[in-house]
Amino acid sequence: xxxxxxxCEKETELELIQRLEDIxxxxxxxxxxxxxxxxxxxxxxFEDPRSGEDPLDKAYGExxxxxxxxxxxxxxESRKKYGLTQNEMNRLLGWGGAxxxxxxxxxxxxxxxxxxxxxxxxxxxxxxxIEGTPNVLPExxxxxxxKKLRAAERFSLPKIL
Numbered sequence: 001x002x003x004x005x006x007x008c009e010k011e012t013e014l015e016l017i018q019r020l021e022d023i024x025x026x027x028x029x030x031x032x033x034x035x036x037x038x039x040x041x042x043x044x045x046f047e048d049p050r051s052g053e054d055p056l057d058k059a060y061g062e063x064x065x066x067x068x069x070x071x072x073x074x075x076x077e078s079r080k081k082y083g084l085t086q087n088e089m090n091r092l093l094g095w096g097g098a099x100x101x102x103x104x105x106x107x108x109x110x111x112x113x114x115x116x117x118x119x120x121x122x123x124x125x126x127x128x129x130i131e132g133t134p135n136v137l138p139e140x141x142x143x144x145x146x147k148k149l150r151a152a153e154r155f156s157l158p159k160i161l
Contacts, residue, residue, distance in 0.1 A: 005039035006046055013040040023059040025108065028066075030059040060108045069114050076104045078121040082145060084137075091136045092129045093120060123152040 001014050014037040021034045034055045036045045047053075064071055070078070079089050079100070086100045093100075093116055103109045109117065119125045127149040130142060137145065 001037075003037075005042060005044065006049075007039060007044040008042040010041055014038065015040060017045065021055060023055060025059050025063040028063065030062045032058040032062065054106075057106050060106060063108065069109065070117055072104050072106050075100070075109075075117060078117070079104075081121075082126065082148075083141070088136055089120070092126075092133055093117075123149045127153065 001016065002011060003014050004011050005014065017036045017038055018033060019036075020031050022029045022031050024030075032055050035048065035051065035053060037048055038045045061071060063069075079086070084092070086104070087097065090097055090100050095113070099113070103113070103117075120129060127146060130137065130145055130149070134142065136142075
């Protein structure tokens with residue numbers, strides 16, 4: 001493949017290199033496949049900025065999978081399922097303004113926040129959060145959500161631990 005090397009800034013042949021790399025995530029080694037290009041002129045290796053692949057994102061995703069944690073897209077879907085904004089969900093959970101955004105965009109949530117998220121997406125628990133912090137949501141939205149959550153609670157089967 002011919003392209004411009006970002007290191008020597010010359011048009012040259014690039015060699016695609018695929019290999020496994022170990023990335024430590026919270027003390028645990030996660031092995032992920034990474035792709036690099038090697039410039040045949042200067043010999044430097046670099047990631048393709050156009051690929052959109054991030055080895056750290058892959059490692060975080062695998063870490064979450066191994067530990068049964070919510071993936072970013074699951075966090076986003078759960079919040080949107082109830083029509084809540086990031087700001088509203090952050091306020092319901094008592095978190096800082098950017099916390100949920102970071103998790104929805106791939107940052108690895110800590111264990112405490114993971115537990116809070118898992119609890120908060122259950123209708124019964126979300127209902128308690130909304131009722132316990134009435135000033136977080138506009139009145140009409142709050143009333144609509146409370147009605148929806150109470151209906152969901154009535155139709156859900158009790159979980160057996």
